[in-house]
Amino acid sequence: MTNQKTNSGHNPASFRDPSGFLFSRGGILYRQVNRVYEGEYVKLMGSGLYERLVKAGYLIPHTEVSQPPLESESSFKIIQPERVPFISYPYEWSFGQLKSAALATLTIQKRALKADMSLKDASAYNIQFVRGKATLIDTLSFETYHEGQPWVAYKQFCQHFLAPLALMALKDARLNQLLRVYIDGVPLDLASELLPTKTRFNFGLLTHIHLHAGAQRKYSGEEVKSRGGSMSRQAMTGLIESLEATIQKLDWTPRGTEWGNYYDITNYSDAAFEHKKQLVGEWSARLKPALTWDLGANNGEFSRVAGENSAYVVSWDIDPAAVEQNYRQMKKDNTEYLLPLLLDLTNPSPAIGWANRERDSFGQRGPADLALALAVIHHLAISNNVPLPQVAEFFAESCKWLVIEFVPKQDSQVKKLLASRVDIFPNYTREGFESAFKEKFEIRAAVEIREAERVLYLMERK
Amino acid sequence: MHFAPLPYLDPGSGSFLIQLAIAALLGLGVAFRASWGKIKGWFGIKPKQTEDDDESENK
Numbered sequence: 001m002t003n004q005k006t007n008s009g010h011n012p013a014s015f016r017d018p019s020g021f022l023f024s025r026g027g028i029l030y031r032q033v034n035r036v037y038e039g040e041y042v043k044l045m046g047s048g049l050y051e052r053l054v055k056a057g058y059l060i061p062h063t064e065v066s067q068p069p070l071e072s073e074s075s076f077k078i079i080q081p082e083r084v085p086f087i088s089y090p091y092e093w094s095f096g097q098l099k100s101a102a103l104a105t106l107t108i109q110k111r112a113l114k115a116d117m118s119l120k121d122a123s124a125y126n127i128q129f130v131r132g133k134a135t136l137i138d139t140l141s142f143e144t145y146h147e148g149q150p151w152v153a154y155k156q157f158c159q160h161f162l163a164p165l166a167l168m169a170l171k172d173a174r175l176n177q178l179l180r181v182y183i184d185g186v187p188l189d190l191a192s193e194l195l196p197t198k199t200r201f202n203f204g205l206l207t208h209i210h211l212h213a214g215a216q217r218k219y220s221g222e223e224v225k226s227r228g229g230s231m232s233r234q235a236m237t238g239l240i241e242s243l244e245a246t247i248q249k250l251d252w253t254p255r256g257t258e259w260g261n262y263y264d265i266t267n268y269s270d271a272a273f274e275h276k277k278q279l280v281g282e283w284s285a286r287l288k289p290a291l292t293w294d295l296g297a298n299n300g301e302f303s304r305v306a307g308e309n310s311a312y313v314v315s316w317d318i319d320p321a322a323v324e325q326n327y328r329q330m331k332k333d334n335t336e337y338l339l340p341l342l343l344d345l346t347n348p349s350p351a352i353g354w355a356n357r358e359r360d361s362f363g364q365r366g367p368a369d370l371a372l373a374l375a376v377i378h379h380l381a382i383s384n385n386v387p388l389p390q391v392a393e394f395f396a397e398s399c400k401w402l403v404i405e406f407v408p409k410q411d412s413q414v415k416k417l418l419a420s421r422v423d424i425f426p427n428y429t430r431e432g433f434e435s436a437f438k439e440k441f442e443i444r445a446a447v448e449i450r451e452a453e454r455v456l457y458l459m460e461r462k
Numbered sequence: 463m464h465f466a467p468l469p470y471l472d473p474g475s476g477s478f479l480i481q482l483a484i485a486a487l488l489g490l491g492v493a494f495r496a497s498w499g500k501i502k503g504w505f506g507i508k509p510k511q512t513e514d515d516d517e518s519e520n521k
Contacts, residue, residue: 017470057520110514121471133520150485155477207484216476224475231485238488239481331521 009070012357017121019140023070031062032069033077037140040117041077044142049115053136058108060084060130060137082130084137085312085339086291089359090124090160091180092341092349094323095168095252096331097134098176101127102161104134106244109151113236118145122157124185125359131336148230151239155216158208159185162247166205169250170196173320176342183353188213204246254321272452277305279447280372280403283458284309287401289369295398296376300326300340306372307337314368316343345376346384363397371399374456378407378414381428388427388436396440402459406433410453430455 011022011029019037023030033041044050053059062081069075090098101124109119119141126138151157160179163186167175171194178186192213199205231239284292284306294303297315299322307313315338317323326340343349348362373395380386386394395402407414408430409423427436434443441459448455473481 019470052516056517104520107514107520111516114516135520150473150478150481152471152473154481155474156471158477207480211484212477212480214476215480216474219476219479222475224473224478231482232489234492235482235485235489238490238492239485241492242484242488 012355013125013353013359015354017140021070025067025070028080029083030065030067030070031079031081031139032071032075033079033140034074035076036074038076040143041140043115043117043144044139047115047117049112049117049142050139053108053111057131057133058104058111058136060128060135060139062139079139081137081139084128084130086314087128087360087365088314088339088341089179089349090164091176092343093176094320094327094340094342095165095173095176096324096327097129097340098124098161098165098168099247099250100134100331102157102165102247103244104136105157105161106240106247108136109240110237112142113145113233113240116145117142118149118151119143119153122153122160124160124179129339132330132334132338147233150231151236154239155188155212156185157243158188158212161185162208162243163188163191165247165250166199166209167191167194169252170199173252173254173324176320180349180352183358188216202246202249204242204249208243208246252324254324268449268454269451271450272454275450276374276405276456277302279456279458280305280374281308283403283445284370287370289401291368292370292372293366293368293399294372294374295343295345296373296379297326297340298322299329300338302372302374303338303340304335306370307335310370311337313338315340316345318342318344345380346386366398368399370401370403371395373402373404375405375407375413375454377404377433378411378417382414382417382425388433389439392437392440395437396461400461402441402457402461404437404457404459405449406430406455406457408453408455 009023009025011024014022018034019040020031020033023032050059054061060081062079065078065080067078069078090101093101104127105119105122112118120143121141126136126141127134128137129135164176164179167178167186175194188209192210195205195209200210280302288309290311292306292310292313294300294306294313294315297303297317300315303313303315315326317326317340320342323340323342330338330340343362351357351361351364352359377391380391381388395404409415409418409428437443437459441461443457443459445458446455
């Protein structure tokens with residue numbers, strides 16, 4: 001899904017499946033269900049499957065509305081799905097988030113089979129986090145199941161879920177970034193090549209990835225109908241359970257300092273930390289933002305402070321271990337308003353897919369009402385050499401209100417960054433910072449943090 | 463071979479064939495588990511609850 005629309009009004013993320021499509025009108029997102037999908041839609045709603053999946057939190061609820069269709073000739077019904085608070089993509093998810101999405105997809109498939117239906121696609125983009133849970137947002141993903149029929153989405157499931165999860169768990173957690181390049185999931189021959197040899201001794205990975213990749217190579221372009229073959233319901237159950245067991249066993253727990261308590265390795269005192277929390281709490285209570293972005297959120301401690309007064313908070317961080325820890329914590333606490341996501345602020349998620357319009361960039365999903373940029377300015381301005389006016393411009397495009405921490409050169413963290421390089425940043429001073437940001441923002445408050453050399457600012461975009 | 467209407471995804475020839483082979487094998491496992499459960503049932507051993515109950519909430 002995306003915030004954009006094409007000239008015809010269609011949502012540019014929704015065009016492959018002839019069953020229907022998304023469109024927006026008056027700022028509201030609707031889904032047109034086409035007549036070709038009438039039978040399947042009636043079965044989904046009539047069999048009780050829709051109700052059971054929605055009740056258990058696996059499927060997005062919708063209401064049938066009397067809006068005029070966008071394409072009346074093909075239209076059967078218009079539905080209005082519940083609004084997803086924030087659209088995110090699998091290359092922004094931590095290992096645990098992708099695993100939850102994969103297991104949710106398989107549970108939905110198992111429950112669908114019991115109602116004689118089956119998922120006709122298994123795209124990771126059909127899953128979004130709603131109330132903290134991996135939820136299927138494509139109501140038109142179901143088709144009638146006929147015994148004998150194989151799972152048409154098997155290949156897509158392996159590419160979108162199993163391959164990246166196996167690579168993350170058994171090779172390197174950063175390999176989820178392959179999903180940013182391959183929009184239809186990691187090609188299985190590539191996954192097979194990258195995975196360690198020992199994975200050939202794991203039955204699930206041997207069959208669903210290695211042998212699967214081999215079969216793709218061998219039978220590429222061949223017609224399958226002539227070969228016949230059919231799959232019993234028992235065989236279908238076996239296949240889904242095998243995928244589930246294989247994924248259940250995959251795990252990723254970062255080791256060593258990566259997994260430590262982030263705030264134990266910071267350089268400021270408890271008093272400074274509490275003072276910062278107090279200010280973030282007071283300012284967000286005053287603003288009551290609908291959408292808050294915590295940029296450089298670590299494990300989301302300040303996101304939770306802002307969350308007390310924000311409708312929804314997205315916790316962005318560059319470190320997969322921090323995002324994982326944040327996700328596990330929110331799952332444990334049943335936090336519904338928070339979404340931890342992976343993001344490199346110096347190279348944010350681009351717009352990708354067909355015509356570069358299928359998946360929105362980071363910026364297209366904003367601006368946020370409030371952004372927190374705590375202890376990040378030195379990473380952008382010094383580690384990444386971005387001049388302060390350009391940093392200010394980036395934040396002005398990302399949010400209406402900004403809480404930003406200035407970390408001066410005297411601070412030990414900045415000293416560390418400058419230890420190995422020549423200081424080519426004469427303007428990196430409190431005055432230089434303020435004058436750069438005043439171009440784009442009104443400074444509403446500036447408070448020196450107790451027991452620290454840092455300053456916390458509240459700014460409003462001009 | 464029956465496909466429901468509108469299989470808009472290409473299942474892929476190789477993916478399709480390997481799926482049939484793997485699933486046939488795994489199906490045997492499911493059948494064996496069911497029979498074994500019955501045999502154990504004759505001796506009064508209750509099966510472990512492995513089946514999804516169709517209602518439990520998303521976690």
